[in-house]
Amino acid sequence: MNNAQDRLITDKNKYILMKISQPLKQTAAFLFIILLLGACSKSSEQKVEDELPPESPNVPFFKLHRVENFAVETDDKNPTETKSAAYFSLETKTEAPAKYAKTARWDMGFNGLYNSFIAGNSGTDGSNLGYGGPGAGGILILEKAFDEVVDIPSDAQFKTKGGVVGTDEHGDFGVGTGWYLYDFGGGLMSNSSFDKQHVAYALSTPMTMTNGTKLAARTIVVRTGKGNYAKVKMISCYKDAFTPDKWFRTTPHMFFTFEYVLVPKGSTKFEIK
Amino acid sequence: MKSRLKFFCCTLLALMSLSSCKKTVDLPQQSNSKIIAYKVPVSDGSISGVIDETDKTITVYVPFYYQLDVIDPEIKLATGAKLSEEVLPIDVLDNKTTYTVTGADKSTTTYKLVIKMQQISPLKVNEVSTESKPVVWGIGYYMINFSGNFNTLDPTKIKIFLVGADNKETEMSYTTGYGPAAVNVLMGATEKVYSIGYVGVPQTLDPGLYKVRVKVQSLTADLKYPVKLEYILPQVDYVSIIAKQGDTFTIKSSGPVFKDLKSITIKVAGQDVQLPVLNYTRTLATVKIPETIPVGTYYPSILFEGFPIINAFWPITVNAK
Numbered sequence: 001m002n003n004a005q006d007r008l009i010t011d012k013n014k015y016i017l018m019k020i021s022q023p024l025k026q027t028a029a030f031l032f033i034i035l036l037l038g039a040c041s042k043s044s045e046q047k048v049e050d051e052l053p054p055e056s057p058n059v060p061f062f063k064l065h066r067v068e069n070f071a072v073e074t075d076d077k078n079p080t081e082t083k084s085a086a087y088f089s090l091e092t093k094t095e096a097p098a099k100y101a102k103t104a105r106w107d108m109g110f111n112g113l114y115n116s117f118i119a120g121n122s123g124t125d126g127s128n129l130g131y132g133g134p135g136a137g138g139i140l141i142l143e144k145a146f147d148e149v150v151d152i153p154s155d156a157q158f159k160t161k162g163g164v165v166g167t168d169e170h171g172d173f174g175v176g177t178g179w180y181l182y183d184f185g186g187g188l189m190s191n192s193s194f195d196k197q198h199v200a201y202a203l204s205t206p207m208t209m210t211n212g213t214k215l216a217a218r219t220i221v222v223r224t225g226k227g228n229y230a231k232v233k234m235i236s237c238y239k240d241a242f243t244p245d246k247w248f249r250t251t252p253h254m255f256f257t258f259e260y261v262l263v264p265k266g267s268t269k270f271e272i273k
Numbered sequence: 274m275k276s277r278l279k280f281f282c283c284t285l286l287a288l289m290s291l292s293s294c295k296k297t298v299d300l301p302q303q304s305n306s307k308i309i310a311y312k313v314p315v316s317d318g319s320i321s322g323v324i325d326e327t328d329k330t331i332t333v334y335v336p337f338y339y340q341l342d343v344i345d346p347e348i349k350l351a352t353g354a355k356l357s358e359e360v361l362p363i364d365v366l367d368n369k370t371t372y373t374v375t376g377a378d379k380s381t382t383t384y385k386l387v388i389k390m391q392q393i394s395p396l397k398v399n400e401v402s403t404e405s406k407p408v409v410w411g412i413g414y415y416m417i418n419f420s421g422n423f424n425t426l427d428p429t430k431i432k433i434f435l436v437g438a439d440n441k442e443t444e445m446s447y448t449t450g451y452g453p454a455a456v457n458v459l460m461g462a463t464e465k466v467y468s469i470g471y472v473g474v475p476q477t478l479d480p481g482l483y484k485v486r487v488k489v490q491s492l493t494a495d496l497k498y499p500v501k502l503e504y505i506l507p508q509v510d511y512v513s514i515i516a517k518q519g520d521t522f523t524i525k526s527s528g529p530v531f532k533d534l535k536s537i538t539i540k541v542a543g544q545d546v547q548l549p550v551l552n553y554t555r556t557l558a559t560v561k562i563p564e565t566i567p568v569g570t571y572y573p574s575i576l577f578e579g580f581p582i583i584n585a586f587w588p589i590t591v592n593a594k
Binding site: 099100101102103104105123124131132133134135 | 314315316317319338339340341342343345362364
């Protein structure tokens with residue numbers, strides 16, 4: 001063999017070796033990756049819940065609930081001085097502390113004169129007690145009896161401002177349709193006697209004024225801080241006195257008594273099951 | 274041929290080594306006592322807490338403009354894990370909250386909550402005194418105004434303290450005879466100026482020099498110049514008294530306090546008659562109506578030592594015993 005033949009054989013061997021080693025290298029690399037991936041697959045797995053379980057309210061939906069004598073601060077010597085707002089959670093049927101104003105843990109805010117103006121809990125309206133917080137609430141009032149309110153109004157109808165539902169325009173110092181009629185002199189709803197002056201008549205049932213005007217019952221509809229719905233019948237603001245014949249200027253006040261039905265977000269009807 | 278054999282041997286060895294590693298490279302099972310999401314709902318969405326699994330902290334940055342007093346978090350846990358505590362709203366200034374999570378694998382992890390307030394700093398409060406002359410406030414006086422870059426309209430978020438020589442902080446009062454303190458805002462030359470009014474000097478403090486300290490949530494500012502507290506003409510709250518001969522009644526101060534109450538006098542048939550003061554404190558005095566006082570309505574004159582006489586315009590109606 002000459003040198004040229006030797007070189008040819010060596011080149012041939014290299015070629016064969018290359019042809020064999022290339023797929024081997026690729027196979028080894030592939031196996032290596034598979035092994036690595038296989039080794040990693042178990043420990044990197046971490047199952048998580050997709051969503052938080054929905055938070056259930058403490059009071060059941062579709063039931064009639066009654067709150068009696070929910071008391072707020074009152075000072076008849078300084079009637080025009082605004083008192084601290086009071087917060088009530090329809091979802092838990094309890095008063096919420098003022099510290100929770102900017103949370104979704106309350107649904108009706110009572111403030112203004114004698115804490116008699118009611119608002120929903122809205123985080124987006126600057127005048128609302130819940131401004132800045134997550135409250136998704138609102139409020140409106142209907143001239144309909146509680147039992148007749150079946151359909152839930154559209155979200156666009158709810159008002160998000162602070163203190164929007166209070167004195168009725170048929171009475172003194174009225175502001176639109178209200179949940180109560182204030183009788184300054186006692187003559188709008190009664191005989192003008194001293195004891196019947198300065199009485200606040202909750203309009204939970206139809207009433208007739210002394211001038212013959214008939215007033216339809218009022219029902220408040222609340223979208224709660226968490227987005228559920230409630231219809232509310234405001235019955236009285238006097239302690240342990242739930243009918244007009246028991247309301248006098250000296251009857252202890254402000255003690256709110258009301259009934260309500262709570263239904264979940266997405267409902268279209270108020271139902272009692 | 275030799276090199277080919279070497280190559281095959283190496284490849285085989287590598288494959289054997291790698292395949293023999295398969296079982297030992299399996300990473301250890303992680304505990305599932307984990308908080309995997311921490312969110313604080315606010316008006317325009319939610320603030321996400323930063324969960325640090327290294328030092329087991331959850332950090333929440335709270336911008337001032339939400340004006341939150343508390344955060345009310347929504348906490349998401351790993352599958353099967355449970356929290357030891359009920360999730361309740363937490364004061365934004367709180368620094369003690371922890372959450373203990375117990376996993377389905379019975380492991381437990383405790384996370385510490387860190388709330389960081391994002392406020393415009395520094396807090397700047399306008400001086401009420403000058404370098405040469407401290408302002409003088411009566412003890413119990415409540416018509417004091419402060420201004421600065423408070424960046425809130427909520428008076429409860431602005432805490433003002435008088436700090437004595439003993440470094441004790443006493444918070445100034447907010448609810449006064451003129452109603453609760455209120456905050457107003459005006460556009461100043463370069464920034465908004467917030468002013469809070471109807472702030473009162475606590476009735477319990479003694480005369481002397483005090484430093485003023487203002488806190489707005491996580492920010493604190495001390496005024497450079499002190500203020501001086503003194504006794505000033507006491508305030509006697511309006512009251513309509515109806516009492517019988519021989520009875521006692523009380524008078525109160527919700528403002529400048531009583532100091533050296535000398536006498537309470539009424540005019541009976543043109544003559545001054547003193548009503549005995551049985552006892553008094555800085556805020557309350559008990560006074561007796563002598564049995565000899567005739568039935569009628571009287572307007573008292575009240576004298577505190579060192580001050581002009583106060584001629585009250587509220588009545589004392591004396592009825593027969």
